[in-house]
Amino acid sequence: MEKFISHTGSALPLRRSNVDTDQIIPAVYLKRVTRSGFEDGLFAAWRSDPEFVLNKAEYSKASILVAGADFGTGSSREHAVWALQNYGFKVVISSRFADIFRGNSLKAGLLTVILGQSDVEALWSAIEAEPSLEIKVDLETRLVSYKNQAISFDLDDYTRWRLMEGLDDIGLTLRKIDEVENFEEKRAKYKPKTLPVLS
């Protein structure tokens, strides 16, 4: 995974709450067996409206998405994270994220930042007043800054470290595989196995 230390870019204001993963990428786009190429499906239904914010020229370079509360509700499809990344987003800011989406994003290296709703509203207004506004999202200091504003955000130390080092979670767990083996030896023998097939 690529290291994430800090990102500076312009942002897209998505003034909608409860943006579910079926909106981020509808199911018909999930048939691909790769991790790339999902940008076509991003907000597919909304994009057919020329007035939709993603279609506006002034936001065409945006790499930070600022969305309403409860972003990423619904399905566990990590394709929603890939679609955002494939399109070019590096960061999503919202006042609340659905648990599974949040977990997926931080595993896949898309930084999700939680700010208070009033901070999100202020960001929306600032971006709409100046679409090319430069916003810096910094993991080192855990700050979102623009103009003379600097807003701090929470992210647990472990996830922050993993993202900044670009570490693969599986590799980290495999370093402790002896502890997994110890656990397996003590597991109850009556726990079910899928093999052999019983009927």
Add this chain to the structure above:
Amino acid sequence: MAKTLAEKVWDDHLVRSASGEPDLLYIDLHLIHEVTSPQAFDGLRLAKRGVRRPDLTLATEDHNVPTLNIDKPIADPVSRLQVDTLRKNCQEFGIRLHSLGDVEQGIVHVVGPQLGLTQPGMTIVCGDSHTSTHGAFGALAFGIGTSEVEHVLATQTLPLSRPKTMAINVEGKLKPGVTSKDIILAIIAKIGTGGGQGYILEYRGSAIRALSMEARMTICNMSIEAGARAGLIAPDETTFAYLKDRPHAPKGEDWQRALAYWSELKSDSDAKFDKEIILDADQLSPFVTWGTNPGQGIPLDGVIPSPQDFTDPEEVSAAERALVYMDLKAGTPMKKIKIDTVFLGSCTNGRIEDLRAAAEIIKGKKVASDIRMMVVPGSARVRLQAEAEGLDKLFLEAGAEWRSAGCSMCLGMNPDQLAPGERSASTSNRNFEGRQGKGGRTHLVSPLVAAATALRGTLSSPADL
């Protein structure tokens, strides 16, 4: 120290717990399907890693498979490639797979319990958010993304931060015609789609204990619609009776050992939940959604709310958008809403009891002439059982379609989709914009309301017949 049920199951699966890092949890059962697994297997191959425990892994084909002509090759080449990819991956890594046409094929959350692989006190994951279904057995079960699927395949563990716990107490007795679907829709309307974020829910109380296993699964299934990754119910005699003699349930002395452990799996009487919610079962009536998120629900007897009825500005704008998308006017009685398609199925309500309940209402009657009713059993076994009971004939004689098992119109990934502007009464779990087909409009309902609606053509309860 007193513990909640969720905390007990969590602690019993701790491989490692150290400050400054997430807990490492052992996973007892990993369910996989065609949509969220291909990239995980690719990841394994790239890193030259294997599957640690194929014997704790089970695959089925469910999300994108057709529900008609399943003896023929899948017509859509992209869907076919995805299913073929699962077959190749399962063969390469030695994973048990139930393919289209196999008697054990079906929706992954219907298959696990019916095989007896879902048992109390287990940790169960799947790359599907409705994995919470298995919580009905007192298992800690939750949906994961593809990165986590790869992690479980490689290590049979997951690093996770301990969630908070919420008790949802449902006391009293349900009135006739009111089901567990109405309970969970009412809970979601009460706490909202974000209400359960960061929590594991535990459903408790006399109304929950009175439910069958299948009805409990319906409730736990939709925990995710309340924002919670997992929801569970303490196992009891109903759970044990359901499990006894299932193919993969423990046998003989193992059964006794398992039973002894399972009987301890309940929240201690002095355990502290981070939050508690109370719901009065006596007051519940059939519940339906009017909007585009599962929290936008009201009793079927009600009228469509006005955006001004809400105080939170986000809810006001969500309601405004929902009314436009759903093409509905505030103040309209729900029962005046005309439906085009009735969908009976999904991991929420595609089990044999759901089909029986709907068939009982449909029996000897005709589906309204302008209604399409699709009945999609949750698994091939459910379909066979229904046919053995003659339910298929009742549906067919009424004018409904009798399909093969799969996720089908719940998510509209296969050809079973709503046309733009078409309106459904659906026993599934999500009424998101376009969920069942681009431009389609969804009202979530119980199987009883689905059946009554099919007969009358407008949203109806059995009492209206």
